[in-house]
Amino acid sequence: FTGMLSLGDWKYASNPTARGTNIDTQQPVADATLFIDGLEVGDAAQTTFNIGVTYEITNGLRVYADYYTASRLFAQYDVDDPDFFVEGAASVIELPSYSLVDAGISYNFDLGDDLRASLRFNMNNVFDELYISELVTNNTDDLYSNRGIFGFGRTWNTGLKLYF
Numbered sequence: 001f002t003g004m005l006s007l008g009d010w011k012y013a014s015n016p017t018a019r020g021t022n023i024d025t026q027q028p029v030a031d032a033t034l035f036i037d038g039l040e041v042g043d044a045a046q047t048t049f050n051i052g053v054t055y056e057i058t059n060g061l062r063v064y065a066d067y068y069t070a071s072r073l074f075a076q077y078d079v080d081d082p083d084f085f086v087e088g089a090a091s092v093i094e095l096p097s098y099s100l101v102d103a104g105i106s107y108n109f110d111l112g113d114d115l116r117a118s119l120r121f122n123m124n125n126v127f128d129e130l131y132i133s134e135l136v137t138n139n140t141d142d143l144y145s146n147r148g149i150f151g152f153g154r155t156w157n158t159g160l161k162l163y164f
Contacts, residue, residue: 001051001052001053002050002051002052002053002054002066003050003051003052004048004049004050004051005048005049005050006045006047006048006049007046007047008044008046008047008072009046010040010041010044010046011038011039011040011041012036012037012038012039012041013037014036014037015033015034015035015036015037015087016033016034016036017031017032017033017034018031018032018033018034018079019031020032032085033085034079034084034085035084035085035086035087035088035089035090036079036084036090039090039091039092040072040074040092040094041074042074042075042076042077042092042138043074043075043076043134044073045070045071045072045073046071046072046073046074047070047071047072048068048069048070048071049068049069050066050067050068050069051066051067052064052065052066052067053065060107060108060109061105061106061107062105062106062107063103063104063105064103064104064105064106065101065102065103066101066102066103067099067100067101068099068100068101068102069097069098069099069100070097070098070099071097072094072097073094073095073097073134074092074093074094074095075092075093075094075095075134075135075136075137075138075146075148076134076135076136076137076138077090077092077137077138078137078138081138091140092138092140093135093138093139093140093143093146095132095134095135095148096131096132098129098131098132098151099129100124100125100127100129100131100151101125101126101127102122102123102124102125102126103122103123103126104120104121104122104123105120105121106118106119106120106121107119107120111162114164115162115163115164116162116163116164117160117161117162117163118159118160118161118163119158119159119160120158120159120160120161121156121157121158122156122157122158123154123155123156124152124154124155124156125151125152125153125154125155126154127154128153128154129151130150130151130153131150131151132148132149132150132151133148133149133150133151134148134149135147135148135149136148136149
């Protein structure tokens with residue numbers, strides 16, 4: 001058995017002052033306060049959980065399955081957004097939680113003369129879950145105008161390793 005749990009509550013704890021600089025002259029232009037105190041940190045699931053099991057059916061033949069879930073995932077955001085310069089105006093989009101199941105099978109065998117091999121087949125996202133893995137914009141006025149990245153659908157791979 002394997003397992004993992006990560007619980008986070010990542011929020012900004014102050015309203016920092018940023019200094020704008022003219023990129024051509026490298027001269028300071030203006031100072032501005034970014035009103036982010038209490039906003040969630042984006043682009044990383046704050047709660048994740050994984051549990052897995054591997055079972056050896058016979059000598060050398062193993063199957064495994066893993067269950068993974070991610071929640072409290074917030075959009076990336078750009079502090080150039082005008083809402084961040086107005087106290088209380090900025091907010092962050094929370095993405096829907098998602099869960100994935102991966103599974104696989106492997107077989108280790110002896111080829112003789114100190115030569116061994118391992119054959120493996122893996123399937124990721126077994127149930128072909130449709131999920132958004134991240135948002136690269138944070139348009140809270142019109143959720144459908146955001147740009148995001150869908151997670152991978154069902155994928156698989158196979159491999160052969162030779163040990164000598």
